[in-house]
Amino acid sequence: MDLSRLSHQEAAQLQGLLGRMLGEAPSQAAQGPMVVSGVPQAQPIPPVPGGGPRVLADMGQEALAGRNLGSAPAITPYRTLQHPIPSPSLPTTFGSGNTSQSIHSALGGPNTATPLGPMAPTAGSGIPRVMPSISQPFLGLQNLGRDISSQVNRERLSSASATIPRQPALQPRRQRRGRGPAVPPPSLQPVTPRNMTGCLMTPYGDNAIPNSFIRITVEVRPPLEDPSDDIILFRFRHTSFISRLEDYGLIRRYEVPVDLTVVNLIQQVSSDLQHSGFQYQFVRPVMSSTFEHENLDLQLLSYVNRGQPRHSDRQIRLQHAPLMPQVTIANLMSDRLNYANTGLSLDHDRFVIRLVVANYPISGIFSGRSQGPVVLRRHQCLSRRIYAEFRRDGLTVEANEEEGEETASSGGESDGERAMHAVRAEDPAGLGADVNDENIQPSEMLVPTQRTTRATSATRDVRVLLPSVDANDQIAMRMSAYFPKALWYRPWEPATGVFQTPLFDMTDLPHGVFQAASDGEIVGKFELHGSDVARLTMLFMDTVRVALDRKDFTELLAPQRAFYILEGDGTTRSLGDGVEREIISTAFERYKVSSAKWFSPRMDGFYSLATSQTLLSCNTIPSIRLRQQEELGALCALTFVYGMAPEPLDPCLFQYLLNDRDLEALQETYVEQWHPALHQLLKEWQAIGPGRDISQFETHFALYHDVQTAAMGERDDAAHDAIAVDILYRAIMGPEPPFHPEFEAFCAGFYLPCRNGFTLRKFANAFEGGSEAFIDIVYSSRIASSSTLQDRLTILPPFHGFTDELSALCGYEISDILTHFLSGIGVPCPERFEVAKAHFNPIVDLRNLASPTFRPRAFCWAATGSPTLDTNGSKIKISVVTDDDVNYAQGNQDWMAREGKISFRTCFRQVRMPASYIIQLATAVYDGTTEPRDFMSAIEDWLLTETLNAIGGHSFM
Template identity: 30%
Template sequence: QPELNSSLHLTLKLTDSFTTYLDDQNLRHIYRLDPDTKMEDLIIRVATDMQNSPRQWQFRQPSSSLRQHLRSHETLHLQLLGISNRGIGRRKDGLIVLTRQSVGQDLTLSGLLLPQNSQLFAKPRLTIRKSRLIVNLGKSLLFLTFLHSHLSLVVAHQGLTCLAVAGQNLTTRRHSCLPTMMHSLFSASNEIGADTSDWDSDIENENLPSSSTPVMQPTVSCVRHHHTQTDHSWQNRNAPSSSAQNANAAAPQQLWPDWTPPSGRYRTLYDDFPDFTRAVFQTATSNSTPPDLDISGQSVGELAMAFVNTIKAAVASSDFSHILSPQRNFTITKPDGSLLSTGTGVEKEVLYTAFSWYVDHRGAYFLPRFDDTCSIVTTMSFTSHAYVSTDRREDLMILGCLAALLLLHGIAPEPLGPAIIQFAANRCELGSLTWDFVGEYHPELRALLDTWKTMGPSGDITPFQSYFATYRDLEAISLESRDLAQHNALGPEILYTSLIGPQPPEHTELKAFFTGLQLPCPNGFDFLQVIRSSPGGSTSFIARTWTSIIHDFDSLKSHLLVSPLASSSVAQLAQPGNPVLDMNLTQLLHRFLQGSGAPCPQLFAEAVPRLSRLIPFDQVDSPGFRSKALCWATTGSPHVNFDEQYRITVHFVGPNDTGYDSSAYRASYMKHGLISFRTCFKVGRIPVVHLADLCSRTYPARDEEGNDTEPFTLQQAIDSWLLIEILAGIGGHSML
C-alpha cells in the first residue's frame, strides 16, 4: 500500500476533517486513565477495544516461533511514534515527520512528559494543543486529553484489517479501501502549506534519541508505605469514592444530593475516656510499644525543629506511632541543663510554632479560597503531578500531620478552612459539603449556589463573573451558550473549586497532605476515622474545633477566669492613697481585651524587634488581637479549648506571691512589670506592684528635653504595658 512506504507525518492543516473521518470509521476511543498507566497496558487496551468495536478490527499475530523469543511489550500491535527534528518541518515541504520509538516495559503516560522525552512526545502546538497531549502510535494517532483526574484518548489507525458487518451474516475480509482512502485524503501533498510561521527555526539532523533508544521512564521517589496483613494505605482506607472525583471530571451532576456519611470505628473514644487526647494516643499505639516521645531544647524554636525532624522520620516509614506515643515529654531546659518548663502547654506551643512556620510561607502551602479560608497549594497540574518532588511530598505530609495534631488538641488549623477537613474526613466525597455545612461556614457561597441551581441555563450569569474570574480564570460570557446538562454539572464544580481547589483529590500533593492527616500507624489507626466517629459525625467534630477560633473578646470571655488579689496581698498593699485597692481589676483586664490597636505606637514599634516573629503584628488593629495574644501566652496557642475544664486563669498578684517566681529576682521582675505565664497550667500572673507604679506617675510622660511623649494618659500607660508584656510571653520561657 502506498502509505506504508511514505513518511508518517502529523496531520495539521486538515485536523478537523481527519478527526471527523476517524469518528465515522469508529477509530476514536475515549478512556479515563491514571497518568501512571503503562504504555504497554494502554496499547493492549486500545487494540482490544478496536477488535470489539462495531468495525471489529483485527490484527495480524507474529508467528509462534518468533513470539517465543519476544517480551510482551515487543509484540504490541501498535507502536509508539515520536516527532523528528524537534518538531521542525522539513525544508522541502514543511511536514512534521514521525519516527518509530521503542516502548520500554516500564514506560508510563507521565513518562512521556519527562524533559528527555518531551521533544519527542510533548511539543507545544504539535502534540500539546488546548491543554491536550497528543501521542502517536505505530501507523496511528493517539490523542490524550487530560481532564484533571483522567485521560480522554482518541485513537486513529491505518493499514489494519477490519470485519465488515452485513446484516446477521458476518464475513471476514481484508479492507484496503480505508487505508487507501485515508492516504489520499490526508496525504503529504494535502498537508503542504500548513502554517508553520510560529514554529522554531529550522534545525536539521537534531541529535535526538534514535528509534533504537528506549524512551526513558521517570524515577519518582515515593515515600515508602508500611504494609501489614491489613492494607492501611491512604488509597485503600480513604480512597475517594465514585462521588469524590474532581468537580470537573466526575462530580455529582446535581448540587447537594442525598448523602449518607461514611461510618467510623472509633465511637467509643468519645464515650469511655475522660481524656480524649490521651485515649487517641493509646488507641493509635495499641498492639505496639513505641519509644517515648522526648522533645527537648532551650527554646520553643529548638523544640519545634526537633519535633519536625521526628515527624520526618515518621513520614519516611509511614508509621506515626512514635508521634502518637502516650509517653511524651516536651521540655524546655536552661543553659545548664536544668528544667525550665514542661507539660502539655509546652507541647501545644511547640506544635503551634511548627505549624506557624508553614503559615509564614503561606504562598507555598496554602491556597486562598472562599471567605478568606485556604486549601492546599498544588504546584503541578494533574497532567504532570507524578513529577512532584519527594521533598515537596514530605513537606505536605508533615503539614498534614501538624494539622491533625492541632485538631486532636482541639485547635483549628487556620488558615485551612473547615471544608477541606470535612472533605478529607469523609473519603473525599463532595457530597460531604452539604447544604447545611456550606451555609454554616460560607453562607454567601450557599446563596450563590442556590441562585445558580434555580436560575437554569437561561439565567443571567453576570453575578458569577467574580467567581469565574477568581477561581477559573474564565470570562463568564463564555458560558452563555451552556445547556441544561452543562449548567447542572457546573454547580458542583463551583462548590469544589471555591472550597477545595482546581485539582482532584487524587493529585499527588493533595494525597500527601491527606496521608499526613491520617497519622497512619501499623495497627491500622486512622485519625480521619476518629474525626468522623464523633457523635454527630465529622460535622460536629469540626463545629467544636472551630469554636476554638478567637474572633473578639466575647470568644474568650467564657474561657477566662480573672482571680482578684488575695487577702494577704491586699494587706501588703494597704497604704494610704494606693489606687490599686480602689480598682476593679477584672473590669480593667476586660476593658483592655475589648480594645484594639497599639495604645502607644512609638513604644510598640520599639518593642516589636524583641518579640516573637510568629506574632502577626499587622493584625494589631483587629478586634481579637489582644484576646488571642493573652490566650497564646497563657496556653501556647491563640485558640480556646471547647472543653470548659481547660479555662485560662489570670491572677493579679502582690509582692510576696511565690507562684509568680520563687527566686531572689522576684521583686525586680515585678518592679519592671514582667507578667509570668505558665502554659502547662494555663495561668498568667500580673504584678500589681507595677500597676501601682504606673498610677503614681504624671501624664503625659516627658522625654529628656521635657517634651510630651508616650504614654499621654494613664489608660494608655496601662494598656501599652499589658499589650507589650503579654506579647513578650509568646514563645518565651525565660521565667516560671
C-alpha cells in the same frame, strides 16, 4: 666530486677505502707507495717544504693532466678501530702513473688511462679480484663519510667527558605511595535500597548482633470469592491499593529478627488482625490438619513466573506458596525468584511479605448503610468491597494486543496460565455470566482476540468485556471519581472508622487519639528535651519527618509522652501538655507567617491550600515543596488532635479531606453553616436553570473560574448541574483538581497513618456525630472576638486592699483593665513598641496588629501555648499577686516584680501579675505628650509587650 678539495686525511681515508675495495690493504709508509696492478703509476708527490704534509688539492690540474712531479712519500691511511692496520703479508703497491689518475681509474671516471679487464689477480696472492667497470659507478661511495662521522662523534663525546663538569647525581627516586581505599564518586541517595540488605537494621542493646533485625511490611489480602481468579500484584495502582488495605488495617509493619520463622510471623499477624479495631474473624477449613503450619489463617504468596508480566494483559500475578515450618524470613530474602524481587519486594527500607486470607469469607466490623444513624455491625463483604474497585492493574487492559511468534512462548507459563480471563462488568443481580454463553451478543463492549498456544495451532475467539476508552474518556473517568454529576441530589451517608473504643468525645481528645493509634501495638515513651521552645520545635519536626519517611506515626502518637524545657544546669524549667501545644502551635505558625506561600484565599474569608504549579507542569514540582506540604498536613492533623483550629484554612476543606475527598460530604446544611454567601449563590444558580441569562454571576466566574458567562450560554441540564459542582469545588478548594501532587502530599501527612491501620480520617468518622461534629468542635476553639476569650477568663480575687487602692488611684478594677486591653486594637505607644519588638519571637505575625482578634489571640497564646481555646472548656486563671508570692517566681521574685514581668504558666493555664508594678504605673505622672501619655496607654503597652514577649519564650521560671 672535486678531488682537489680533499685534505690529506680525507685522501688517505679514500685511498684506504679504495684499497679494500680492490682487495688490497694499505701498507705502512715504510713499505713504499701503493700501486694498483694494471693501472699506470703516477710519479711520487714531492715533499712539502718544511716537512709538513702536502694537501692533495695543491696538485691542481697538472696532476690531473698527468704531468710528472717530484716523488713524494706515501700517505699513511687513517687508522680506526673499524679499519685495522692490514697485515704486512699483503703488499699493496701502485703501478706507474699519478695518484689522481689511479683514483679516477678506480672510480671509473673519465681520466682512466687504460681499460681494465674483467678480472685480474691480486698482487701477492692467487685470489682473483673483480675490477670496477668504466661504465658502472663505484659501489659503496655512499658510505664514504661513515668512518669520519663516527670518529667525530667519539672524539666529541670524549672531549665533553673530559672538559664539561659532571652534572650532580639525581635525587633518589621516592618510593611510590601505595593506593588508598577506593572512594566512590558522590551520588544521590537512591529512593529505594538496591538490594535486600538495605532493610536490615542494627538493634539497640549491648548484646545485639548487627543486621540481626529486619524491617518488614506485611500486606494481607482478602480472600478471592472464586479461587480460580488471579491474585494481581498492583504496580500502576499500587498507592491506591495499599491505601485501601490500610483503611481496613490490612497493612502491618514490624521490626523482627531475620531468623524468625514465617509460621510465627503469620501467627502474629493473624492475632493482630483479630485483636484490631475491626475484630477480624477467619473461617476455619473444613478439613483440618494435625500440623500447625497447615492450619494457618493466612497463606504466603509468591510470584508467578518470577514476577514477570503475563504477555496477554501485562498483569503480574501472585500464587499460594507451600510453606514448611523451618522457613525463616532470611530464606525468603535469599529467594529472588519467588519472594525477593528487588523491583517488587521493597517498600522504601522495608522488605514486603504478601499474605492472603486462606478461606473465604473474612468478616469484620464495618459501617452499615441505613436510614438512621450509622450502625456498626459485622460484615462479610470485605472481598467484594476491595476487588470491585481493584479488578486489574492499570486504568485499561489492552486485550487486543497482537502477538507474534516470538511471544508465542509463555516464558515459563503453562497453557492454563495463558488462558484469557474475562474482565467482568458489575453484575447487579450478583449471578455472573459465562463469557462463552451463546446468549451474549457481540457489541462495542466485546473485543474479539485471537491467541495461539503451544498446545494447539487452532485459533479460537475469546471475547473480553472491555470499555472502549480514549484519552479524554480516561480523564473524564478519573474526574467522575471525585465529582458527583449534580449537587445535593441524594442523601450522603458517611463512612465510619472502627477502634476498640469506636466513638469519642472532646473530654480527652488527645488521649483518645493516642490510645487508638497504638491499639494492639507495643509503643515506647515519646520524650523530648530542649533548652527552649524553638529547640524543642526543631526536634519535634525531625520526628515528624522520620514518621513521614516510614509512613508510620505510631511512635509520634505514643500514649506515654513528655516534653521538657531545661535550664543550663539540666533542671526542669517547664513540662507538660502546654509545652507540646506550644511546640505544635509554633511549628504551624511558621507556615502562617508565610501565608501567601502556603494558603490561597477563597470565599467568606477562609483559605485553601496554595499550589506552586498547575497540573500541567506538576511533574516539575521540587521534591522539597512536596515534603513541606507533607509536613504541613501532619501539623494540621496534630492541631486537630489537640483541639486547635488550623486557621485560616477552611473547615469545609477538612470535611472534604476527612471523607476521602468526597465532594458529596459537603452537604447543603454544612455549606450553609460555614459559607452562607456561597450557599445563597448556589441556590440561585440551581433555581435559574439552563438556557437562562447568567450575567448576574459574571463577577463570581471572573474571580474564581477565569471565564466569562457568555461562554456558558448554551447549557443543557447536565452541564448546568455540573457547573454547580464546579462552583462549590472552586470556591472552597481552588482551581486545581483533588489529585494534584501537592494535595496528595498534604493528605499523606494529614491522615497520620499508623501500623495498626489508624488514620485521622477513621478517627474523625468514628467520632460521635461524624467528621462534621469533630470539625465543628475543633473550630469552636477559634477566637472570633475579644468576648470569646473573656468568657474563658477567671479573675481570682486579689489580696486584701489591692482593689480599693487601684480604684482610688485610677478609677479602674483589674477586670476593667483586661476588658479594655483585649478589646483594643493597634499599638498604644508606637515609639516604645518599636524598640521592644526586636525581642519578639519571629513567629508572631505583627501584620495583624490592627485586627480585633490580634490581642485576644496573642493573650490566649501566651497563657495556654496556643492561639485557640481549649475545646474541653478549661478556663484561664488570672491573679494579681504580691512580690513574695511563691507561685509567682522561684528565687528571683524581687527582680521580676521590679521589671514588671508577668508569669505565664501554659501547662496550668495560669497568669500571675505583680501588684506592685500595677500600682507603680497607676501612681506615675503622665504629661500627655510623651509616651505613655496616660495610665491606660501605659497599662496597655505593658500588657501587650509582656504578652508578645511570652510567646515562644516561656516566662515560666
